[in-house]
Amino acid sequence: MTAIIEAVTEPNAKRVAPLAAARGLGVRRGGRWIVRDIDLEVGAGEIVTLIGPNGGGKSTTAKALLGLIAPDAGRVDRAAGLTVGYVPQRFQIDATLPLDVDRLMRLTARHDAATVRDALGKVDAGHLAGRPIRHLSGGELQRVLLARAIAGEPDLLILDEPVQGVDYAGEIALYDLIRRIRDELGCGILLISHDLHIVMAATDRVVCVEGHVCCSGRPGEVLGDAAFRRLFGQRGAQSLAIYRHHHDHIHDGHGHIEPLPEPDGKTEDGVTRDGATREGGGDA
Numbered sequence: 001m002t003a004i005i006e007a008v009t010e011p012n013a014k015r016v017a018p019l020a021a022a023r024g025l026g027v028r029r030g031g032r033w034i035v036r037d038i039d040l041e042v043g044a045g046e047i048v049t050l051i052g053p054n055g056g057g058k059s060t061t062a063k064a065l066l067g068l069i070a071p072d073a074g075r076v077d078r079a080a081g082l083t084v085g086y087v088p089q090r091f092q093i094d095a096t097l098p099l100d101v102d103r104l105m106r107l108t109a110r111h112d113a114a115t116v117r118d119a120l121g122k123v124d125a126g127h128l129a130g131r132p133i134r135h136l137s138g139g140e141l142q143r144v145l146l147a148r149a150i151a152g153e154p155d156l157l158i159l160d161e162p163v164q165g166v167d168y169a170g171e172i173a174l175y176d177l178i179r180r181i182r183d184e185l186g187c188g189i190l191l192i193s194h195d196l197h198i199v200m201a202a203t204d205r206v207v208c209v210e211g212h213v214c215c216s217g218r219p220g221e222v223l224g225d226a227a228f229r230r231l232f233g234q235r236g237a238q239s240l241a242i243y244r245h246h247h248d249h250i251h252d253g254h255g256h257i258e259p260l261p262e263p264d265g266k267t268e269d270g271v272t273r274d275g276a277t278r279e280g281g282g283d284a
Contacts (some may be wrong), residue, residue, distance in 0.1 A: 001160070002032065008211060009271060011154070015257055017079060018039065018041035018042060018077070018079070018188075019042050019043060019044055019078070019079050019082055019155055019156045019188045020040060020042055020065045020076065020077065020078045020079070020082065020156055020188075020190075021040065021041035021076070021077045021078075022038050022040045022041070022061065022064060022065060022071075022074065022075075022076050023039060023074050023075050023076075023077065023274050024037055024074030024075070025037075025038035025039075025040070025061065025064055025071050025073070025074040025075070025076065026037065026038070026071060027061075027064055027069055027071060027072055027073075027074050028056070028072040028073075030062070034057050034060045034211070035057035035060055035061055035064075035072065035211055035212065036060055036212055037073075037074070037212050037213070038057075038074070038111050038209065038212065038213060039211070039213060040061065040065075040207055042065075042156060042188040042189070042190050043188055044155065044186060044187070044188050045182065045186050045187070045188065046188050046189070046204045046205070046275075047178075047182055047186075047188075047191060047200065047202055047203050047204050047205075048189070048190050048191070048203070048204065048205050048206075048207060049191045049192075049199050049200060049203040049205070049206045049207070050190060050191070050192045050193070050207050050209060051193050051194070051195065051199065051206060051207070051208050051209070052194075052208055052209040052210050052214070053210055054194055055192070056209050056210040056211060057209050057210070058160075058192045058194075058209055059089055059160055059192065059210055061209060062158050062160055063191055064076055064192065065078075065158065065190065066084060066086060066158060079155065082155050082156060083152060083153075083154045083155050083156070083159045084154050084155070084156045084157075084158060085143045085149030085150055085151075085152065085154035085156070085158070086149055086157075086158045086160075087142070087146055087148075087149050087157075087158070087159045087160060087162055088145075088146075088160055089160040089161045089164065089192070091141065091145060093133060093134075096243050096263065097133075097210045098132070099100065099132070099133050099250045100129075100130055100131060100133065100167075101120070101125075101128045101129050101130065101131050101133065101136075101144050102129050102130060104117060104133055104144065104148065104192065105119065105120070105144075105147065105148050105151065109152065111151050111252070112262070115151055116129070117129070118151075118272060119147040119148070119150055120144070120147045121225060122147065122150060122181065122184065123143040123144075123150075123177055123181075124143065124177070125140065125143040125144055125147055126236040128140060128143075128144060138165045138166055138170070139166050139170040141171070142162055142163070142166065143174075143177070146159070146162065146174075146177070146178075146181070150185065151189075152182060153185055153187075154185075154187055154189065155187055156187060156188045156189075156190070157182075157185075157187050157188070157189045157190070158189075158190045158192075159189065159190070159191045159192065160192045161192055161194060162178070162191065163175070163183050163191065163193070164194070175200045175201070175202070178191065178200065178202075179200070179202040182202070185200060187230075189233045199219045200219075203218075203219050204218070205217070205218060206218065206219055213229075217269065224260030256265070
């Protein structure tokens with residue numbers, strides 16, 4: 001079920017309604033729930049980071065927000081006239097195709113030369129315009145895909161694992177770039193990451209998903225941590241942050257939810273749960 005939110009705006013005021021929101025979202029495939037009871041929203045100018053283990057339902061949640069997947073429970077609300085830019089988790093193309101960056105930018109949208117040049121410039125990739133896609137590094141390809149997503153100046157930008165396959169130096173550079181795009185365009189950003197602990201420092205809210213929302217909160221500042229600065233450098237300490245999980249439950253080997261064990265290894269009912277694993281490293 002998809003509903004439309006009428007955005008309420010006033011001069012020089014932020015949009016009251018979220019750009020997109022999941023309310024009790026559930027998606028079922030092959031007789032089992034991939035995600036269930038997901039409540040999630042993204043507002044204008046807000047960066048929300050969705051984290052969780054592989055297979056936890058992060059991409060499914062994002063695709064439901066995009067309208068690519070119909071929910072089996074709950075609903076998705078989107079602002080009227082909402083425009084969305086999307087960077088997929090995987091981008092595969094036949095290496096034998098004679099496709100360069102300029103052609104990729106125009107592949108599914110009729111952007112003029114000035115729009116393409118401006119979008120590539122915003123991500124510091126203007127020099128890549130005529131380069132064959134197969135000759136791009138992982139970081140260069142991510143920048144081009146990001147340029148393609150922002151060419152239409154979207155209200156909402158969904159980035160599925162944008163730093164996947166990129167080293168920490170590249171991750172820091174991409175996070176700085178994403179923050180700059182948010183500041184320039186004023187768009188809302190939903191950023192999906194498999195890293196359970198290191199997140200983008202500019203994130204307004206972190207939501208941990210493993211089939212359902214396990215916990216949410218703000219990332220912690222690490223700028224003053226000397227050990228973190230030694231590991232990632234001053235720039236890294238400004239761009240990266242640590243998210244500490246606050247789960248009140250565990251998932252057993254079958255995916256069932258059980259109360260979090262007490263320090264003595266027993267749950268609140270006093271029964272020892274052998275084989276249950278604490279998700280996301282607990283409060284680590």
